[in-house]
Amino acid sequence: MSLVDIRGLSACYGDFQALFDMTCEVGEGETIAIIGANGAGKSTFLKAIAGVVPAPSEAILFDGKPIGGLRSMELVARGIALVPEGRCLFASLSVEENLLMGAYAKRPGEWSLAKVYGVFPRLRERRHQSATTLSGGEQQMVAIGRALMSNPRLLMCDEISLGLAPSVIANIYQALGPLKGRHMAMLIVEQDIHQAVSFSDRLYCFQEGRVSLTGQSTAVTHAQISSAYFGA
Ligand SMILES: Nc1ncnc2c1ncn2[C@@H]1O[C@H](COP(=O)(O)OP(=O)(O)OP(=O)(O)O)[C@@H](O)[C@H]1O
Ligand SMILES: [Mg+2]
Known part of the structure:
Protein backbone atom coordinates (compact mmCIF):
# COMPACT_ATOMS: atom_id res chain seq x y z
CA MET A 1 0.00 0.00 0.00
CA SER A 2 1.23 3.50 -0.86
CA LEU A 3 1.77 6.09 1.84
CA VAL A 4 -0.06 8.65 -0.30
CA ASP A 5 -2.61 7.62 -2.92
CA ILE A 6 -4.20 10.43 -4.88
CA ARG A 7 -7.06 9.57 -7.23
CA GLY A 8 -9.08 12.08 -9.20
CA LEU A 9 -7.94 15.15 -7.31
CA SER A 10 -9.38 18.41 -8.60
CA ALA A 11 -8.99 21.77 -6.89
CA CYS A 12 -10.44 25.21 -7.52
CA TYR A 13 -9.94 28.79 -6.44
CA GLY A 14 -13.47 30.11 -6.75
CA ASP A 15 -14.47 29.65 -10.40
CA PHE A 16 -10.91 28.90 -11.50
CA GLN A 17 -9.97 25.23 -11.68
CA ALA A 18 -6.26 24.74 -10.93
CA LEU A 19 -6.07 20.90 -10.75
CA ILE A 35 8.38 19.76 -11.98
CA GLY A 36 6.42 21.95 -14.37
CA ALA A 37 6.11 25.48 -15.69
CA ASN A 38 4.89 28.46 -13.67
CA GLY A 39 1.20 28.12 -12.90
CA ALA A 40 1.12 24.37 -13.64
CA GLY A 41 -0.42 23.66 -10.23
CA LYS A 42 2.59 22.40 -8.26
CA SER A 43 2.04 24.54 -5.17
CA THR A 44 -1.72 23.97 -5.29
CA PHE A 45 -1.08 20.22 -5.32
CA LEU A 46 1.11 20.35 -2.20
CA LYS A 47 -1.35 22.71 -0.51
CA ALA A 48 -4.25 20.33 -1.20
CA ILE A 49 -2.34 17.49 0.49
CA ALA A 50 -1.39 19.77 3.40
CA GLY A 51 -4.97 20.97 3.94
CA VAL A 52 -4.32 24.55 2.85
CA VAL A 53 -6.49 24.25 -0.28
CA PRO A 54 -9.82 22.35 -0.05
CA ALA A 55 -9.90 18.84 -1.51
CA PRO A 56 -12.58 16.11 -1.67
CA SER A 57 -12.15 13.65 1.20
CA GLU A 58 -11.71 10.47 -0.85
CA ALA A 59 -9.37 12.06 -3.42
CA ILE A 60 -6.38 11.87 -1.07
CA LEU A 61 -5.61 8.74 0.92
CA PHE A 62 -2.80 8.84 3.47
CA ASP A 63 -1.88 5.51 4.97
CA GLY A 64 -5.06 4.16 3.36
CA LYS A 65 -7.35 6.68 5.05
CA PRO A 66 -9.17 9.57 3.34
CA ILE A 67 -7.65 12.89 4.42
CA GLY A 68 -8.81 15.34 1.74
CA GLY A 69 -10.19 18.50 3.32
CA LEU A 70 -8.86 17.85 6.84
CA ARG A 71 -7.39 20.86 8.60
CA SER A 72 -3.66 21.48 8.44
CA MET A 73 -3.14 20.90 12.15
CA GLU A 74 -4.81 17.49 11.97
CA LEU A 75 -2.61 16.61 8.99
CA VAL A 76 0.58 17.64 10.78
CA ALA A 77 -0.49 15.41 13.66
CA ARG A 78 -0.84 12.53 11.18
CA GLY A 79 2.65 13.11 9.80
CA ILE A 80 2.31 15.49 6.86
CA ALA A 81 4.65 18.50 6.88
CA LEU A 82 4.86 21.27 4.27
CA VAL A 83 7.82 23.61 3.83
CA PRO A 84 5.93 26.36 2.01
CA GLU A 85 7.25 28.53 -0.76
CA GLY A 86 8.56 31.69 0.91
CA ARG A 87 9.34 29.79 4.15
CA CYS A 88 6.77 31.60 6.36
CA LEU A 89 8.97 31.85 9.44
CA PHE A 90 7.82 33.64 12.59
CA ALA A 91 9.65 36.96 12.27
CA SER A 92 9.70 37.89 15.94
CA LEU A 93 10.98 34.50 17.08
CA SER A 94 14.53 33.16 17.25
CA VAL A 95 15.80 30.26 15.17
CA GLU A 96 15.32 27.88 18.08
CA GLU A 97 11.82 29.14 18.86
CA ASN A 98 10.86 28.70 15.22
CA LEU A 99 12.15 25.14 15.28
CA LEU A 100 10.23 24.39 18.47
CA MET A 101 7.01 25.62 16.82
CA GLY A 102 7.33 22.62 14.51
CA ALA A 103 7.09 20.28 17.47
CA TYR A 104 3.71 21.47 18.73
CA ALA A 105 1.91 18.44 17.30
CA LYS A 106 4.10 16.29 19.57
CA ARG A 107 4.21 13.31 17.24
CA PRO A 108 6.54 10.69 18.67
CA GLY A 109 9.75 10.25 16.70
CA GLU A 110 13.45 10.74 16.32
CA TRP A 111 13.60 14.48 15.61
CA SER A 112 14.91 16.93 18.22
CA LEU A 113 16.70 20.29 18.25
CA ALA A 114 20.02 18.45 18.53
CA LYS A 115 19.23 16.31 15.49
CA VAL A 116 18.18 19.32 13.38
CA TYR A 117 21.41 21.09 14.42
CA GLY A 118 23.28 17.95 13.39
CA VAL A 119 21.79 18.24 9.88
CA PHE A 120 22.22 22.03 9.68
CA PRO A 121 25.18 22.99 11.95
CA ARG A 122 24.87 26.65 10.89
CA LEU A 123 21.59 26.85 12.78
CA ARG A 124 23.19 25.84 16.07
CA GLU A 125 25.56 28.82 15.82
CA ARG A 126 22.62 31.11 15.14
CA ARG A 127 20.01 29.56 17.38
CA HIS A 128 19.36 32.73 19.43
CA GLN A 129 19.25 35.02 16.41
CA SER A 130 15.93 36.38 15.13
CA ALA A 131 14.87 34.28 12.13
CA THR A 132 14.45 37.24 9.79
CA THR A 133 18.06 38.39 10.25
CA LEU A 134 19.33 35.14 8.72
CA SER A 135 20.46 34.76 5.12
CA GLY A 136 17.95 33.28 2.66
CA GLY A 137 19.68 29.91 2.76
CA GLU A 138 19.71 29.84 6.56
CA GLN A 139 16.02 30.75 6.63
CA GLN A 140 15.32 27.85 4.31
CA MET A 141 17.22 25.55 6.68
CA VAL A 142 15.03 26.78 9.56
CA ALA A 143 11.87 26.14 7.53
CA ILE A 144 13.01 22.59 6.74
CA GLY A 145 14.17 22.03 10.32
CA ARG A 146 10.82 23.23 11.66
CA ALA A 147 9.02 20.73 9.40
CA LEU A 148 11.33 17.91 10.53
CA MET A 149 10.57 18.72 14.17
CA SER A 150 7.01 17.46 13.58
CA ASN A 151 8.46 13.99 12.83
CA PRO A 152 6.80 13.77 9.42
CA ARG A 153 6.19 10.60 7.45
CA LEU A 154 5.78 12.82 4.40
CA LEU A 155 7.97 15.92 4.02
CA MET A 156 6.82 18.25 1.24
CA CYS A 157 9.09 21.10 0.11
CA ASP A 158 7.92 23.84 -2.28
CA GLU A 159 10.81 25.32 -4.25
CA ILE A 160 13.55 25.19 -1.63
CA SER A 161 16.03 26.50 -4.22
CA LEU A 162 14.14 29.69 -5.00
CA GLY A 163 16.39 32.74 -4.87
CA LEU A 164 19.37 30.90 -3.39
CA ALA A 165 22.94 30.74 -4.69
CA PRO A 166 23.99 27.43 -6.31
CA SER A 167 26.45 26.63 -3.50
CA VAL A 168 23.72 27.13 -0.89
CA ILE A 169 21.28 24.96 -2.83
CA ALA A 170 23.93 22.23 -3.07
CA ASN A 171 24.49 22.51 0.66
CA ILE A 172 20.78 22.08 1.47
CA TYR A 173 20.31 19.09 -0.87
CA GLN A 174 23.47 17.51 0.56
CA ALA A 175 21.92 17.81 4.02
CA LEU A 176 18.61 16.32 2.83
CA GLY A 177 20.26 13.42 0.96
CA PRO A 178 20.91 11.22 4.01
CA LEU A 179 17.29 11.69 5.12
CA LYS A 180 15.94 10.00 2.01
CA GLY A 181 14.27 6.66 2.49
CA ARG A 182 14.45 5.51 6.08
CA HIS A 183 11.13 6.45 7.64
CA MET A 184 10.23 9.50 5.61
CA ALA A 185 8.89 10.03 2.10
CA MET A 186 9.63 13.32 0.35
CA LEU A 187 7.65 15.29 -2.21
CA ILE A 188 9.84 18.04 -3.62
CA VAL A 189 8.71 20.78 -5.99
CA GLU A 190 11.83 21.89 -7.83
CA GLN A 191 12.27 24.24 -10.80
CA ASP A 192 15.83 23.07 -11.48
CA ILE A 193 15.18 20.00 -13.58
CA HIS A 194 18.69 18.61 -13.20
CA GLN A 195 18.41 18.87 -9.42
CA ALA A 196 14.92 17.34 -9.48
CA VAL A 197 16.03 14.37 -11.56
CA SER A 198 19.22 13.67 -9.64
CA PHE A 199 17.60 13.92 -6.18
CA SER A 200 14.44 11.87 -6.74
CA ASP A 201 13.46 8.23 -7.24
CA ARG A 202 10.52 9.17 -9.47
CA LEU A 203 9.19 12.38 -10.91
CA TYR A 204 5.94 13.90 -12.05
CA CYS A 205 5.67 16.75 -14.52
CA PHE A 206 2.54 18.91 -14.31
CA GLN A 207 1.11 20.95 -17.12
CA GLU A 208 -1.90 23.22 -16.72
CA GLY A 209 -3.23 21.30 -13.74
CA ARG A 210 -2.72 17.82 -15.16
CA VAL A 211 0.00 15.17 -14.91
CA SER A 212 1.83 15.31 -18.25
CA LEU A 213 4.61 12.82 -17.44
CA THR A 214 5.59 10.40 -14.72
CA GLY A 215 8.36 7.85 -14.50
CA GLN A 216 11.53 6.69 -12.79
CA SER A 217 13.87 9.66 -12.64
CA THR A 218 16.73 7.67 -14.15
CA ALA A 219 14.53 6.53 -17.06
CA VAL A 220 12.89 9.75 -18.29
CA THR A 221 14.65 11.47 -21.19
CA HIS A 222 15.29 15.16 -21.81
CA ALA A 223 12.96 15.00 -24.81
CA GLN A 224 10.14 13.54 -22.70
CA ILE A 225 10.61 16.19 -20.02
CA SER A 226 10.76 18.98 -22.54
CA SER A 227 7.56 17.86 -24.23
CA ALA A 228 5.75 17.30 -20.91
CA TYR A 229 6.91 20.71 -19.64
CA PHE A 230 5.98 22.82 -22.60
CA GLY A 231 3.38 20.63 -24.28
CA ALA A 232 5.37 20.54 -27.49
N1 LIG B 1 -5.05 31.96 -4.22
C1 LIG B 1 -5.31 31.82 -5.53
N2 LIG B 1 -6.41 32.37 -6.09
C2 LIG B 1 -6.68 32.22 -7.41
N3 LIG B 1 -5.90 31.54 -8.27
C3 LIG B 1 -4.79 30.99 -7.77
C4 LIG B 1 -4.43 31.10 -6.39
N4 LIG B 1 -3.26 30.44 -6.19
C5 LIG B 1 -2.90 29.96 -7.40
N5 LIG B 1 -3.82 30.28 -8.34
C6 LIG B 1 -3.77 29.90 -9.76
O1 LIG B 1 -3.73 28.50 -9.85
C7 LIG B 1 -2.84 28.07 -10.86
C8 LIG B 1 -1.80 27.15 -10.26
O2 LIG B 1 -1.01 27.91 -9.36
P1 LIG B 1 0.17 27.26 -8.52
O3 LIG B 1 0.66 28.29 -7.57
O4 LIG B 1 -0.28 25.96 -7.97
O5 LIG B 1 1.25 26.99 -9.68
P2 LIG B 1 2.78 26.55 -9.55
O6 LIG B 1 2.96 25.38 -10.45
O7 LIG B 1 3.14 26.37 -8.13
O8 LIG B 1 3.52 27.81 -10.19
P3 LIG B 1 4.96 28.46 -9.80
O9 LIG B 1 5.99 27.62 -10.50
O10 LIG B 1 4.88 29.84 -10.39
O11 LIG B 1 5.10 28.47 -8.32
C9 LIG B 1 -2.25 29.34 -11.48
O12 LIG B 1 -2.95 29.63 -12.66
C10 LIG B 1 -2.50 30.40 -10.42
O13 LIG B 1 -2.68 31.67 -11.00
MG1 LIG C 1 4.46 27.30 -6.87
Missing part, protein backbone atom coordinates in the same frame (compact mmCIF):
# COMPACT_ATOMS: atom_id res chain seq x y z
CA PHE A 20 -7.91 18.40 -12.98
CA ASP A 21 -8.46 14.78 -12.00
CA MET A 22 -4.89 14.18 -10.86
CA THR A 23 -3.44 10.83 -9.91
CA CYS A 24 -0.23 10.37 -7.92
CA GLU A 25 1.24 7.81 -5.59
CA VAL A 26 4.02 8.14 -3.07
CA GLY A 27 5.43 4.96 -1.56
CA GLU A 28 6.80 4.69 1.99
CA GLY A 29 10.22 6.32 2.05
CA GLU A 30 10.07 7.30 -1.61
CA THR A 31 11.48 10.61 -2.89
CA ILE A 32 9.34 12.21 -5.59
CA ALA A 33 10.09 15.38 -7.53
CA ILE A 34 7.38 17.53 -9.10
Whole structure:
Protein backbone atom coordinates (compact mmCIF):
# COMPACT_ATOMS: atom_id res chain seq x y z
CA MET A 1 0.00 0.00 0.00
CA SER A 2 1.23 3.50 -0.86
CA LEU A 3 1.77 6.09 1.84
CA VAL A 4 -0.06 8.65 -0.30
CA ASP A 5 -2.61 7.62 -2.92
CA ILE A 6 -4.20 10.43 -4.88
CA ARG A 7 -7.06 9.57 -7.23
CA GLY A 8 -9.08 12.08 -9.20
CA LEU A 9 -7.94 15.15 -7.31
CA SER A 10 -9.38 18.41 -8.60
CA ALA A 11 -8.99 21.77 -6.89
CA CYS A 12 -10.44 25.21 -7.52
CA TYR A 13 -9.94 28.79 -6.44
CA GLY A 14 -13.47 30.11 -6.75
CA ASP A 15 -14.47 29.65 -10.40
CA PHE A 16 -10.91 28.90 -11.50
CA GLN A 17 -9.97 25.23 -11.68
CA ALA A 18 -6.26 24.74 -10.93
CA LEU A 19 -6.07 20.90 -10.75
CA PHE A 20 -7.91 18.40 -12.98
CA ASP A 21 -8.46 14.78 -12.00
CA MET A 22 -4.89 14.18 -10.86
CA THR A 23 -3.44 10.83 -9.91
CA CYS A 24 -0.23 10.37 -7.92
CA GLU A 25 1.24 7.81 -5.59
CA VAL A 26 4.02 8.14 -3.07
CA GLY A 27 5.43 4.96 -1.56
CA GLU A 28 6.80 4.69 1.99
CA GLY A 29 10.22 6.32 2.05
CA GLU A 30 10.07 7.30 -1.61
CA THR A 31 11.48 10.61 -2.89
CA ILE A 32 9.34 12.21 -5.59
CA ALA A 33 10.09 15.38 -7.53
CA ILE A 34 7.38 17.53 -9.10
CA ILE A 35 8.38 19.76 -11.98
CA GLY A 36 6.42 21.95 -14.37
CA ALA A 37 6.11 25.48 -15.69
CA ASN A 38 4.89 28.46 -13.67
CA GLY A 39 1.20 28.12 -12.90
CA ALA A 40 1.12 24.37 -13.64
CA GLY A 41 -0.42 23.66 -10.23
CA LYS A 42 2.59 22.40 -8.26
CA SER A 43 2.04 24.54 -5.17
CA THR A 44 -1.72 23.97 -5.29
CA PHE A 45 -1.08 20.22 -5.32
CA LEU A 46 1.11 20.35 -2.20
CA LYS A 47 -1.35 22.71 -0.51
CA ALA A 48 -4.25 20.33 -1.20
CA ILE A 49 -2.34 17.49 0.49
CA ALA A 50 -1.39 19.77 3.40
CA GLY A 51 -4.97 20.97 3.94
CA VAL A 52 -4.32 24.55 2.85
CA VAL A 53 -6.49 24.25 -0.28
CA PRO A 54 -9.82 22.35 -0.05
CA ALA A 55 -9.90 18.84 -1.51
CA PRO A 56 -12.58 16.11 -1.67
CA SER A 57 -12.15 13.65 1.20
CA GLU A 58 -11.71 10.47 -0.85
CA ALA A 59 -9.37 12.06 -3.42
CA ILE A 60 -6.38 11.87 -1.07
CA LEU A 61 -5.61 8.74 0.92
CA PHE A 62 -2.80 8.84 3.47
CA ASP A 63 -1.88 5.51 4.97
CA GLY A 64 -5.06 4.16 3.36
CA LYS A 65 -7.35 6.68 5.05
CA PRO A 66 -9.17 9.57 3.34
CA ILE A 67 -7.65 12.89 4.42
CA GLY A 68 -8.81 15.34 1.74
CA GLY A 69 -10.19 18.50 3.32
CA LEU A 70 -8.86 17.85 6.84
CA ARG A 71 -7.39 20.86 8.60
CA SER A 72 -3.66 21.48 8.44
CA MET A 73 -3.14 20.90 12.15
CA GLU A 74 -4.81 17.49 11.97
CA LEU A 75 -2.61 16.61 8.99
CA VAL A 76 0.58 17.64 10.78
CA ALA A 77 -0.49 15.41 13.66
CA ARG A 78 -0.84 12.53 11.18
CA GLY A 79 2.65 13.11 9.80
CA ILE A 80 2.31 15.49 6.86
CA ALA A 81 4.65 18.50 6.88
CA LEU A 82 4.86 21.27 4.27
CA VAL A 83 7.82 23.61 3.83
CA PRO A 84 5.93 26.36 2.01
CA GLU A 85 7.25 28.53 -0.76
CA GLY A 86 8.56 31.69 0.91
CA ARG A 87 9.34 29.79 4.15
CA CYS A 88 6.77 31.60 6.36
CA LEU A 89 8.97 31.85 9.44
CA PHE A 90 7.82 33.64 12.59
CA ALA A 91 9.65 36.96 12.27
CA SER A 92 9.70 37.89 15.94
CA LEU A 93 10.98 34.50 17.08
CA SER A 94 14.53 33.16 17.25
CA VAL A 95 15.80 30.26 15.17
CA GLU A 96 15.32 27.88 18.08
CA GLU A 97 11.82 29.14 18.86
CA ASN A 98 10.86 28.70 15.22
CA LEU A 99 12.15 25.14 15.28
CA LEU A 100 10.23 24.39 18.47
CA MET A 101 7.01 25.62 16.82
CA GLY A 102 7.33 22.62 14.51
CA ALA A 103 7.09 20.28 17.47
CA TYR A 104 3.71 21.47 18.73
CA ALA A 105 1.91 18.44 17.30
CA LYS A 106 4.10 16.29 19.57
CA ARG A 107 4.21 13.31 17.24
CA PRO A 108 6.54 10.69 18.67
CA GLY A 109 9.75 10.25 16.70
CA GLU A 110 13.45 10.74 16.32
CA TRP A 111 13.60 14.48 15.61
CA SER A 112 14.91 16.93 18.22
CA LEU A 113 16.70 20.29 18.25
CA ALA A 114 20.02 18.45 18.53
CA LYS A 115 19.23 16.31 15.49
CA VAL A 116 18.18 19.32 13.38
CA TYR A 117 21.41 21.09 14.42
CA GLY A 118 23.28 17.95 13.39
CA VAL A 119 21.79 18.24 9.88
CA PHE A 120 22.22 22.03 9.68
CA PRO A 121 25.18 22.99 11.95
CA ARG A 122 24.87 26.65 10.89
CA LEU A 123 21.59 26.85 12.78
CA ARG A 124 23.19 25.84 16.07
CA GLU A 125 25.56 28.82 15.82
CA ARG A 126 22.62 31.11 15.14
CA ARG A 127 20.01 29.56 17.38
CA HIS A 128 19.36 32.73 19.43
CA GLN A 129 19.25 35.02 16.41
CA SER A 130 15.93 36.38 15.13
CA ALA A 131 14.87 34.28 12.13
CA THR A 132 14.45 37.24 9.79
CA THR A 133 18.06 38.39 10.25
CA LEU A 134 19.33 35.14 8.72
CA SER A 135 20.46 34.76 5.12
CA GLY A 136 17.95 33.28 2.66
CA GLY A 137 19.68 29.91 2.76
CA GLU A 138 19.71 29.84 6.56
CA GLN A 139 16.02 30.75 6.63
CA GLN A 140 15.32 27.85 4.31
CA MET A 141 17.22 25.55 6.68
CA VAL A 142 15.03 26.78 9.56
CA ALA A 143 11.87 26.14 7.53
CA ILE A 144 13.01 22.59 6.74
CA GLY A 145 14.17 22.03 10.32
CA ARG A 146 10.82 23.23 11.66
CA ALA A 147 9.02 20.73 9.40
CA LEU A 148 11.33 17.91 10.53
CA MET A 149 10.57 18.72 14.17
CA SER A 150 7.01 17.46 13.58
CA ASN A 151 8.46 13.99 12.83
CA PRO A 152 6.80 13.77 9.42
CA ARG A 153 6.19 10.60 7.45
CA LEU A 154 5.78 12.82 4.40
CA LEU A 155 7.97 15.92 4.02
CA MET A 156 6.82 18.25 1.24
CA CYS A 157 9.09 21.10 0.11
CA ASP A 158 7.92 23.84 -2.28
CA GLU A 159 10.81 25.32 -4.25
CA ILE A 160 13.55 25.19 -1.63
CA SER A 161 16.03 26.50 -4.22
CA LEU A 162 14.14 29.69 -5.00
CA GLY A 163 16.39 32.74 -4.87
CA LEU A 164 19.37 30.90 -3.39
CA ALA A 165 22.94 30.74 -4.69
CA PRO A 166 23.99 27.43 -6.31
CA SER A 167 26.45 26.63 -3.50
CA VAL A 168 23.72 27.13 -0.89
CA ILE A 169 21.28 24.96 -2.83
CA ALA A 170 23.93 22.23 -3.07
CA ASN A 171 24.49 22.51 0.66
CA ILE A 172 20.78 22.08 1.47
CA TYR A 173 20.31 19.09 -0.87
CA GLN A 174 23.47 17.51 0.56
CA ALA A 175 21.92 17.81 4.02
CA LEU A 176 18.61 16.32 2.83
CA GLY A 177 20.26 13.42 0.96
CA PRO A 178 20.91 11.22 4.01
CA LEU A 179 17.29 11.69 5.12
CA LYS A 180 15.94 10.00 2.01
CA GLY A 181 14.27 6.66 2.49
CA ARG A 182 14.45 5.51 6.08
CA HIS A 183 11.13 6.45 7.64
CA MET A 184 10.23 9.50 5.61
CA ALA A 185 8.89 10.03 2.10
CA MET A 186 9.63 13.32 0.35
CA LEU A 187 7.65 15.29 -2.21
CA ILE A 188 9.84 18.04 -3.62
CA VAL A 189 8.71 20.78 -5.99
CA GLU A 190 11.83 21.89 -7.83
CA GLN A 191 12.27 24.24 -10.80
CA ASP A 192 15.83 23.07 -11.48
CA ILE A 193 15.18 20.00 -13.58
CA HIS A 194 18.69 18.61 -13.20
CA GLN A 195 18.41 18.87 -9.42
CA ALA A 196 14.92 17.34 -9.48
CA VAL A 197 16.03 14.37 -11.56
CA SER A 198 19.22 13.67 -9.64
CA PHE A 199 17.60 13.92 -6.18
CA SER A 200 14.44 11.87 -6.74
CA ASP A 201 13.46 8.23 -7.24
CA ARG A 202 10.52 9.17 -9.47
CA LEU A 203 9.19 12.38 -10.91
CA TYR A 204 5.94 13.90 -12.05
CA CYS A 205 5.67 16.75 -14.52
CA PHE A 206 2.54 18.91 -14.31
CA GLN A 207 1.11 20.95 -17.12
CA GLU A 208 -1.90 23.22 -16.72
CA GLY A 209 -3.23 21.30 -13.74
CA ARG A 210 -2.72 17.82 -15.16
CA VAL A 211 0.00 15.17 -14.91
CA SER A 212 1.83 15.31 -18.25
CA LEU A 213 4.61 12.82 -17.44
CA THR A 214 5.59 10.40 -14.72
CA GLY A 215 8.36 7.85 -14.50
CA GLN A 216 11.53 6.69 -12.79
CA SER A 217 13.87 9.66 -12.64
CA THR A 218 16.73 7.67 -14.15
CA ALA A 219 14.53 6.53 -17.06
CA VAL A 220 12.89 9.75 -18.29
CA THR A 221 14.65 11.47 -21.19
CA HIS A 222 15.29 15.16 -21.81
CA ALA A 223 12.96 15.00 -24.81
CA GLN A 224 10.14 13.54 -22.70
CA ILE A 225 10.61 16.19 -20.02
CA SER A 226 10.76 18.98 -22.54
CA SER A 227 7.56 17.86 -24.23
CA ALA A 228 5.75 17.30 -20.91
CA TYR A 229 6.91 20.71 -19.64
CA PHE A 230 5.98 22.82 -22.60
CA GLY A 231 3.38 20.63 -24.28
CA ALA A 232 5.37 20.54 -27.49
N1 LIG B 1 -5.05 31.96 -4.22
C1 LIG B 1 -5.31 31.82 -5.53
N2 LIG B 1 -6.41 32.37 -6.09
C2 LIG B 1 -6.68 32.22 -7.41
N3 LIG B 1 -5.90 31.54 -8.27
C3 LIG B 1 -4.79 30.99 -7.77
C4 LIG B 1 -4.43 31.10 -6.39
N4 LIG B 1 -3.26 30.44 -6.19
C5 LIG B 1 -2.90 29.96 -7.40
N5 LIG B 1 -3.82 30.28 -8.34
C6 LIG B 1 -3.77 29.90 -9.76
O1 LIG B 1 -3.73 28.50 -9.85
C7 LIG B 1 -2.84 28.07 -10.86
C8 LIG B 1 -1.80 27.15 -10.26
O2 LIG B 1 -1.01 27.91 -9.36
P1 LIG B 1 0.17 27.26 -8.52
O3 LIG B 1 0.66 28.29 -7.57
O4 LIG B 1 -0.28 25.96 -7.97
O5 LIG B 1 1.25 26.99 -9.68
P2 LIG B 1 2.78 26.55 -9.55
O6 LIG B 1 2.96 25.38 -10.45
O7 LIG B 1 3.14 26.37 -8.13
O8 LIG B 1 3.52 27.81 -10.19
P3 LIG B 1 4.96 28.46 -9.80
O9 LIG B 1 5.99 27.62 -10.50
O10 LIG B 1 4.88 29.84 -10.39
O11 LIG B 1 5.10 28.47 -8.32
C9 LIG B 1 -2.25 29.34 -11.48
O12 LIG B 1 -2.95 29.63 -12.66
C10 LIG B 1 -2.50 30.40 -10.42
O13 LIG B 1 -2.68 31.67 -11.00
MG1 LIG C 1 4.46 27.30 -6.87
